[in-house]
Amino acid sequence: MRNIMVMAQQRTVEILLVDDNIGDVVLTKEALKGADFSNHVSVARDGCEAIEFLRRTGKFADAKRPDIILLDINMPRKNGCEVLEEIRCDEDLRIIPVIILTSSEAEDDIRRSYELGANCFVTKPADLDEMVKAVQAINFFWLTVAKLPRTL
Amino acid sequence: MEKSPPAAALRPQELVKFFDMSIDMLCIADFDGFFRRLNPSWQRTLGHSADDLCAVPYVEFIHPDDRAATLEKAAGLTAGTDAISFQNRYRCKDGSYKWLLWQAHADFQTNLIYAVARDITERKCAEDMLKVTAAELSRSNDELSQFAYVASHDLQEPLRMVASFLQLLEKRYDTALDEDGKKFIHFAVDGAKRMQALIHDLLSLSRVQTRARPLVPTDCAKIFRDVVDNLQIAIADADGTVTCDSLPEVVADSTQLAQLFQNLIDNALKFRGTEAVRIHVGAVRRKGAWEFSVRDNGVGIEPQFFDRIFGIFQRLQVCEHLPGTGIGLAVCKKIVERHDGKIWLESEPGRGSAFFFTIPDKKLAPVG
Numbered sequence: 001m002r003n004i005m006v007m008a009q010q011r012t013v014e015i016l017l018v019d020d021n022i023g024d025v026v027l028t029k030e031a032l033k034g035a036d037f038s039n040h041v042s043v044a045r046d047g048c049e050a051i052e053f054l055r056r057t058g059k060f061a062d063a064k065r066p067d068i069i070l071l072d073i074n075m076p077r078k079n080g081c082e083v084l085e086e087i088r089c090d091e092d093l094r095i096i097p098v099i100i101l102t103s104s105e106a107e108d109d110i111r112r113s114y115e116l117g118a119n120c121f122v123t124k125p126a127d128l129d130e131m132v133k134a135v136q137a138i139n140f141f142w143l144t145v146a147k148l149p150r151t152l
Numbered sequence: 153m154e155k156s157p158p159a160a161a162l163r164p165q166e167l168v169k170f171f172d173m174s175i176d177m178l179c180i181a182d183f184d185g186f187f188r189r190l191n192p193s194w195q196r197t198l199g200h201s202a203d204d205l206c207a208v209p210y211v212e213f214i215h216p217d218d219r220a221a222t223l224e225k226a227a228g229l230t231a232g233t234d235a236i237s238f239q240n241r242y243r244c245k246d247g248s249y250k251w252l253l254w255q256a257h258a259d260f261q262t263n264l265i266y267a268v269a270r271d272i273t274e275r276k277c278a279e280d281m282l283k284v285t286a287a288e289l290s291r292s293n294d295e296l297s298q299f300a301y302v303a304s305h306d307l308q309e310p311l312r313m314v315a316s317f318l319q320l321l322e323k324r325y326d327t328a329l330d331e332d333g334k335k336f337i338h339f340a341v342d343g344a345k346r347m348q349a350l351i352h353d354l355l356s357l358s359r360v361q362t363r364a365r366p367l368v369p370t371d372c373a374k375i376f377r378d379v380v381d382n383l384q385i386a387i388a389d390a391d392g393t394v395t396c397d398s399l400p401e402v403v404a405d406s407t408q409l410a411q412l413f414q415n416l417i418d419n420a421l422k423f424r425g426t427e428a429v430r431i432h433v434g435a436v437r438r439k440g441a442w443e444f445s446v447r448d449n450g451v452g453i454e455p456q457f458f459d460r461i462f463g464i465f466q467r468l469q470v471c472e473h474l475p476g477t478g479i480g481l482a483v484c485k486k487i488v489e490r491h492d493g494k495i496w497l498e499s500e501p502g503r504g505s506a507f508f509f510t511i512p513d514k515k516l517a518p519v520g
Binding site: 021023024027030103124126127128129131 | 308309311312313315316317319320323345348
């Protein structure tokens with residue numbers, strides 16, 4: 001286990017958090033603070049911003065390519081499913097793991113997310129400790145256990 | 153005086169008497185579309201005199217929308233097909249219309265149509281009113297369940313923020329807070345969590361409608377095994393034994409039926425007495441339905457509360473250690489009612505409770 005962590009710590013992990021709820025952004029960042037690896041969280045406040053960020057257009061010209069995307073579903077302008085669809089249709093972006101992190105537990109949302117190629121679907125727990133645990137579990141699996149594609 | 157046998161033919165004077173007295177409208181019409189003879193009920197019902205009615209083709213009195221169908225029926229009559237339960241609208245003298253229900257037969261020796269019509273306007277109005285009311289009711293029901301669903305979903309979000317940030321405050325500023333400060337935060341978090349539980353339960357109540365699945369043949373024995381499996385930790389904690397009769401197959405929404413059994417058994421485990429918990433699920437065949445029972449040896453319920461416990465958020469015991477918001481039996485009631493059944497209970501304080509519900513026999517819904 002220690003070996004994996006050492007490997008992960010070699011460089012800062014870039015995380016793109018897409019969420020319109022500032023409260024959730026703060027909570028997720030809070031949960032990431034306790035991570036064993038160095039990470040950098042960028043935030044997009046809706047689906048349109050997320051796409052701009054990923055394509056490095058507008059104010060995101062200097063954006064770093066994320067290693068992983070945490071994506072909410074219910075957002076103004078462009079929702080999470082639309083963003084996911086665009087990512088999966090993009091030659092360059094399609095290999096980035098996308099974790100759906102949402103308050104929804106609707107069966108339809110879960111099914112649709114996986115159909116569109118989400119890597120996993122997590123419902124934000126109502127309890128703070130559970131929320132921290134969920135984010136840590138995502139970190140542990142996706143950023144330490146799992147091997148991610150090398151960024152070109 | 154000689155009595156005529158019951159089946160003897162009526163004399164012509166007697167027939168005329170009945171013809172004049174009849175509440176229904178009797179008439180004779182020719183194949184050319186004119187009335188030839190009408191009984192007085194026509195004038196009483198429509199207001200037109202018999203002369204006026206006979207003066208022009210009868211189709212003139214028929215509602216424009218019903219004319220084509222009436223002419224088609226008349227053509228059928230002259231081709232030898234009797235008209236049975238045909239309906240159309242006739243114009244009254246005051247310009248309003250009355251719905252008539254017809255029975256007619258053509259006689260080819262005289263080339264005349266013999267017909268009886270009955271004024272069914274009131275019944276038609278009542279039917280229309282009923283249709284409108286039913287449509288309104290169904291719309292308002294849909295709206296209500298949609299409302300409950302949306303409200304519970306959208307209420308969750310801000311509440312999660314309240315609870316989470318209060319907890320964060322508690323965690324981060326633990327040392328800065330005195331005992332009162334900690335207590336206040338504890339009450340606030342507790343309130344938010346209870347509200348979450350209420351919303352969650354309200355959602356589960358509205359799901360009985362919004363997530364309803366078709367009624368299909370369902371093996372109750374399998375449902376029972378699944379439910380006992382789900383509850384095995386709670387059963388072990390209560391030192392409980394759950395048994396059942398041989399259980400039938402019924403036509404039901406299997407998910408909801410499982411929820412029904414689970415809520416009732418869970419309640420029996422929760423409201424236990426001092427002895428080890430014994431729960432028995434029974435099934436008895438009644439006329440047109442299966443009657444199920446869930447019996448326990450728990451604390452029991454006073455009769456005065458029998459009706460109240462099926463209401464939303466009704467709890468009989470204010471107990472910190474008993475979890476739940478008091479929605480379980482309301483959900484049970486809603487599930488049973490969706491299956492057109494009834495739910496009730498028998499109980500005595502200290503002597504356990506028995507909850508009964510019926511699942512009436514059903515024809516299967518058509519596939520697709």
